[in-house]
Amino acid sequence: MEVRLLLLEGRTDVSFFLPLIKEFYRFRESNAGCEILPFSKDKELSRPICLIKYKTLLVILHANGKDNLKKALKAVFRAVERFEDRPTIIGVARDVDTEENILNWAKSTLQAGGFEPEVKNGYLLVNGITIVPFGIGDVTFDAKDIEPKKELELLMTLLAKKESNLSRLENSISQLSKDLERKLTPKDVMHLLAIARNYKGDSMSGLYRNFIEKLIRENRGLIEEFLDESGLRTFLETIAR
């Protein structure tokens, strides 16, 4: 069994990546896959979600929030020592925010944890494990009333714009920006998406997941285009091909 890990910032990121990996790369969830994992009840890491395809086990973990991602990455490397099948690839995705170079960020985080990562072909190598960092939100987005904050919700905003949900609210977005005397953030736009889609759930991450699942079902071409535009295709091909 080849083991790969994907470390994310938080629950909303899991809601975003999970349907993409399951539907586009044909992994299926398997609790049994998780049982063999040597994660201790680490407060730095979420409960793992295990996905299986043929002889590949892809384990998704999150850090319970952006601020814990560095600690979580170190915790993953501590856990890796106890794996029977040492992971071949560890993907780490985080919001770009104002970080210009995600590779450097990952490298210095690992160095601070006492590791000596080597840079190779745009990836990092530590003890034979390939670390693939990915910055979420690195897209061109041009809308006069929306602040293009480089975060997960900007990708969701791009998707909602490609779909018709957002375009019919253009006047509302403009009026809101006027009333609030500021541009809307991508997170604000997600609340408008909830209204447009008549979403009743308590958690915003549930909305993300529903929305992506619906698009995959009904407008796969749009998601294909989006994967290329956001750089996600290259990342997903590496960890989930």
Next chain:
Amino acid sequence: MEVRLLLLEGRTDVSFFLPLIKEFYRFRESNAGCEILPFSKDKELSRPICLIKYKTLLVILHANGKDNLKKALKAVFRAVERFEDRPTIIGVARDVDTEENILNWAKSTLQAGGFEPEVKNGYLLVNGITIVPFGIGDVTFDAKDIEPKKELELLMTLLAKKESNLSRLENSISQLSKDLERKLTPKDVMHLLAIARNYKGDSMSGLYRNFIEKLIRENRGLIEEFLDESGLRTFLETIAR
């Protein structure tokens, strides 16, 4: 120890009632209080939250959703048989929705569960326990672009209107209603409140709780007025005085 129970529809209702009961009626949370309770791991009922004031233990439970409330009420009555100190009062709060008579609803639910409730002073009596039903959302609310659905979010909308958060978005609300070609629901308004308050959390119930806690701290008079207008005062005085 006098034991009282409060059964609610779901998590969002807990987020709404908890700060009111803690801050206005000076109960404090106590896990120890919960340990003596004979609830089995009932899938019909949430984990109890225990609140204590002097010699009164107030236990809050929810039904994991509106559709399960009837089952949950019956589960509560089954559990009550196993209590060492039998509860004196059980409060049951639900959205009014289109139900015109909450007392009758509670009565027929209990009858369907094999109990013989007796009506007395607007309450129900079953085996010496007073059942106090409450309908959430029974307020007069007049706004041309908002549908006054009688539910928890209508109370929150009323609060947001009393505070300044909503009034500065009047034009946005009107534009949204135009773009969507429908009136906004109170749940839609909650998403606008999230935008206006720059709320970053994943769960809407977290917003409700933050908003109420802030108002209690900063504008207690407004909450006092709201308690009277919504009928909540009478209900809370009965279960939490």
